[in-house]
Amino acid sequence: MFETRLKEVQRSVQVALDAAVARQPEGPLRAPMHYALQGGKRLRAFLALESAAIFGIPEAQAMPAAAAVEALHAYSLVHDDLPCMDDDDLRRGQPTVHVKWDDATAVLTGDVLQTLAFELCADPILGAADRRIALVTALAKASGAAGMGHGQALDIAAETAPEPLTLDQIIALQAGKTGALISFATRAGAILAGEDQNPLQAYAEAVGLAFQIHDDILDVTGDEAATGKRVGKDSEAGKATFVSLLGLDGARARADALIQDAIDAVSPYAEKAENLRAAARFVISREM
Amino acid sequence: MFETRLKEVQRSVQVALDAAVARQPEGPLRAPMHYALQGGKRLRAFLALESAAIFGIPEAQAMPAAAAVEALHAYSLVHDDLPCMDDDDLRRGQPTVHVKWDDATAVLTGDVLQTLAFELCADPILGAADRRIALVTALAKASGAAGMGHGQALDIAAETAPEPLTLDQIIALQAGKTGALISFATRAGAILAGEDQNPLQAYAEAVGLAFQIHDDILDVTGDEAATGKRVGKDSEAGKATFVSLLGLDGARARADALIQDAIDAVSPYAEKAENLRAAARFVISREM
Numbered sequence: 001m002f003e004t005r006l007k008e009v010q011r012s013v014q015v016a017l018d019a020a021v022a023r024q025p026e027g028p029l030r031a032p033m034h035y036a037l038q039g040g041k042r043l044r045a046f047l048a049l050e051s052a053a054i055f056g057i058p059e060a061q062a063m064p065a066a067a068a069v070e071a072l073h074a075y076s077l078v079h080d081d082l083p084c085m086d087d088d089d090l091r092r093g094q095p096t097v098h099v100k101w102d103d104a105t106a107v108l109t110g111d112v113l114q115t116l117a118f119e120l121c122a123d124p125i126l127g128a129a130d131r132r133i134a135l136v137t138a139l140a141k142a143s144g145a146a147g148m149g150h151g152q153a154l155d156i157a158a159e160t161a162p163e164p165l166t167l168d169q170i171i172a173l174q175a176g177k178t179g180a181l182i183s184f185a186t187r188a189g190a191i192l193a194g195e196d197q198n199p200l201q202a203y204a205e206a207v208g209l210a211f212q213i214h215d216d217i218l219d220v221t222g223d224e225a226a227t228g229k230r231v232g233k234d235s236e237a238g239k240a241t242f243v244s245l246l247g248l249d250g251a252r253a254r255a256d257a258l259i260q261d262a263i264d265a266v267s268p269y270a271e272k273a274e275n276l277r278a279a280a281r282f283v284i285s286r287e288m
Numbered sequence: 289m290f291e292t293r294l295k296e297v298q299r300s301v302q303v304a305l306d307a308a309v310a311r312q313p314e315g316p317l318r319a320p321m322h323y324a325l326q327g328g329k330r331l332r333a334f335l336a337l338e339s340a341a342i343f344g345i346p347e348a349q350a351m352p353a354a355a356a357v358e359a360l361h362a363y364s365l366v367h368d369d370l371p372c373m374d375d376d377d378l379r380r381g382q383p384t385v386h387v388k389w390d391d392a393t394a395v396l397t398g399d400v401l402q403t404l405a406f407e408l409c410a411d412p413i414l415g416a417a418d419r420r421i422a423l424v425t426a427l428a429k430a431s432g433a434a435g436m437g438h439g440q441a442l443d444i445a446a447e448t449a450p451e452p453l454t455l456d457q458i459i460a461l462q463a464g465k466t467g468a469l470i471s472f473a474t475r476a477g478a479i480l481a482g483e484d485q486n487p488l489q490a491y492a493e494a495v496g497l498a499f500q501i502h503d504d505i506l507d508v509t510g511d512e513a514a515t516g517k518r519v520g521k522d523s524e525a526g527k528a529t530f531v532s533l534l535g536l537d538g539a540r541a542r543a544d545a546l547i548q549d550a551i552d553a554v555s556p557y558a559e560k561a562e563n564l565r566a567a568a569r570f571v572i573s574r575e576m
Contacts, residue, residue, distance in 0.1 A: 024433040028441040033433060079399060084391035103372035104444045107395065111367060112437035114399065118406045119428035122421050129417035136424050137410045144403035145312040145321060149396055153316040156392045 002278035006046055009066075012059065013045040014038070016067040020116060032097050032109040033116070036074045039092040041288065043211075044069040044185040046279060051189030051200055054272045057127075062192065064123035065135060069185045071120060072143055075113035076181075078106050080152065114143070127192055134191050142184035151176025164240035171209065178215075179208035186276075202265035207280050210258035213251050214284045216241040220248065222287065255284045290566035294334055297354075300347065301333040302326070304355040308404060320385050320397040321404070324362045327380040329576065331499075332357040332473040334567060339477030339488055342560045345415075350480065352411035353423060357473045359408060360431055363401035364469075366394050368440065402431070415480055422479050430472035439464020452528035459497065466503075467496035474564075490553035495568050498546035501539050502572045504529040508536065510575065543572045 017037045024030055045066035052062030081088040081096040082103060089099045098106035121135045141147055154173040158165050165173065186204035190197040220243050242251045262280040266273035305325045312318055333354035340350030369376040369384040370391060377387045386394035409423045429435055442461040446453050453461065474492035478485040508531050530539045550568040554561035 025438065027433060027438045028445050029433045029437055075399075079395055082392075082395060084395060104370075105441070107367055107370060107372060108437055108441050108444070111363075111398070111402065111440075112431075112433040114402055115428050115432035115437065118424060119432060122425045122428065129421045133410050133417045133420050133424075136406060136421075140403050140407035140410065143400075144407060145315060145317045145400040149317055149400035149403065150313065150315045152399075153393070153396050156396070157316050 002275065002282055005275060005278075006042065006282070009046045009049060010042045012063065013042050013049075013066050013070055016063045017070060020067060020071070020120060024112075024116075028105070029109055029112055032101050032105050033113060035094075035100065036078050036097050036109055036113060037071065039094070040070070040073070041286070042070060043279065043283070044073055044181060047182065047185040047204070047276070048188040050273075050275045050279065051186050052192060053189070053275075054269050055189045055193035055195055057189055057192055061125055061127065062189065064120040064126055065188045065192065066185075068117040068120035068135075068139065069181060069188070071113050072117035072139065072148075073181060075110045075117065076148055076152070078110040078113065082106055085152075085156070117143070131192050131194060134194075135188065138184055138187065138191055142180040147176055147180030147184075148178075149176075151178070151180065158239070164238070164244070166240075167242075167245050170240060170242065170245065174209060174212040175205075178212050179205065182208040182211065199265050199268050203262045203276060203280070206258040206262035206265065207283055210255040210262070210280070211283045213242040213246075213255040213258070214286065216243045217248065217251055217255070218287070219243070252284075259284050290563065290570055293563060293566075294330065294570070297334045297337060298328075298330045300351065301330050301337075301354050301358055304351045305358060308355060308359070308408060312400075312404075316393070317397055317400055320389050320393050321401060323382075323388065324366050324385050324397055324401060325359065327382070328358070328361075329574070330358060331567065331571070332361055332469060335470065335473040335492075335564070336476040338561075338563045338567065339474050340480060341477065341563075342557050343477045343481035343483055345477055345480055349413055349415065350477065352408040352414055353476045353480065354473075356405040356408035356423075356427065357469060357476070359401050360405035360427065360436075361469060363398040363405065364436055364440070366398040366401065370394055373440075373444070405431075419480050419482060422482075423476065426472055426475065426479055430468040435464055435468030435472075436466075437464075439466070439468065446527070452526070452532070454528075455530075455533050458528060458530065458533065462497060462500040463493075466500050467493065470496040470499065487553050487556050491550045491564060491568070494546040494550035494553065495571055498543040498550070498568070499571045501530040501534075501543040501546070502574065504531045505536065505539055505543070506575070507531070540572075547572050 021030060021034045048066040048069050049059055049062055077091060078097045080086050081091055082098055089096055097109050117139060118136060121139050122132055126132050151173050155177055183201060183204035186200045187197045190200050246254055259280045263277050266276050309318060309322045336354040336357050337347055337350055365379060366385045368374050369379055370386055377384055385397050405427060406424060409427050410420055414420050439461050443465055471489060471492040474488045475485045478488050534542055547568045551565050554564050
């Protein structure tokens, strides 16, 4: 059962993240780091652990990579929520870091969470040094000016653009903003095993885009209590979204087709990819 | 001649940093990344390259480590200058990133500069994967909640503290805020060579503290045109500084003694450490 498995991952990655924070020295950033690392779907950690499992890498060995993805994701949320960025006061149903502390603390907390992600990718338990270096390099590509940072910057630029974005522009934006890290998570196992990353890359591209389309659908149809964040925000802001560009039915049809592509992409792994198939279906059925 | 050598490093590390930015894909962050990486003393890059030279590692091989230190330093300055942090509008004699662009761009630019630093530490030219992983781990320790992030957070906390900091508290704060990265830079060669880091660590601790004491002295005696930043800021703000705690003569005497400690620490390297000795003397004689 996918949801049982996801709950197990939520528990185990939380233990790993809490332990990573507990290893940091006492100081003013420990509490906000700990806070920013609570909750969430942990879909990225799930993808990393399932990707590792395909290549026979046990969960205990792959866990720092899963924790790294979640630390990087948490850093991006803390900075994204800042008043000068998306200005969100609610995240995962709780006050955002800059609301609970202050803006300076949120900047620094995001900063050290990014650092933690790289530190975790270097953890000796992950395997040989050349595999860990490959993981560090892949995380840097996913996170930096070629990946998430690029997507975030396009998103900021879109807010002051004279015209709403086109479909191609939104796809490019999302490929950076959410796609790059989902792709890293999904390829993590292949990177650590030194195996071909292409089937997982194809799966991740389709799932990542479907994920964002479904997020836009939830922004229209979702329930604030279930999603844990403000809904209707993007449509109110007049931002182009997959729903505004494709219509609700069109967006749903596109997401469905992408999930089928994702399922097809991992056919080389046969039954070893069963949990990845279930995760793909979850991405377009979730209510949060 | 130390100053000739420093100028050479300034040129060569700038070439490496500009090339690293040019390798990033086109996008809104390229220009502010490039901008934030201009200028500066490049003392950290110098320390990294001299540290490498002691162990026979040529400059071309060690350069990504030197560039990584400067990228990490630049990221910390961009975030430190933000309105919610130190709120500085002038850096290296130029408008800060958030003044020239906006706060959101400055947050993202700092973020991707941190990422770039880790990417550079994984550069294959630096040597065997296990040495590069050791470098990544050391950079994470220097940058994160145990290093620079910790120091920055203590600095923010000090601003709202009811009492000015004591000497021990300022030393702890500076050990994180500036000392951790200076230490990383100085140990980089030993890390890449797989050699004992202790003499360089001792040198770096002394130089790092002397550096900060001299910064406090410049804040009182310095010239805005020479330093490229606002002077008198800390003393106006009623912040405890090494000068307020030790007096101007006491601060100078302490910095002199630390530089002698630093020079003694690298005696095992004999004439190979001549440039490090000159750098130590420079730290307490510089006017910027």
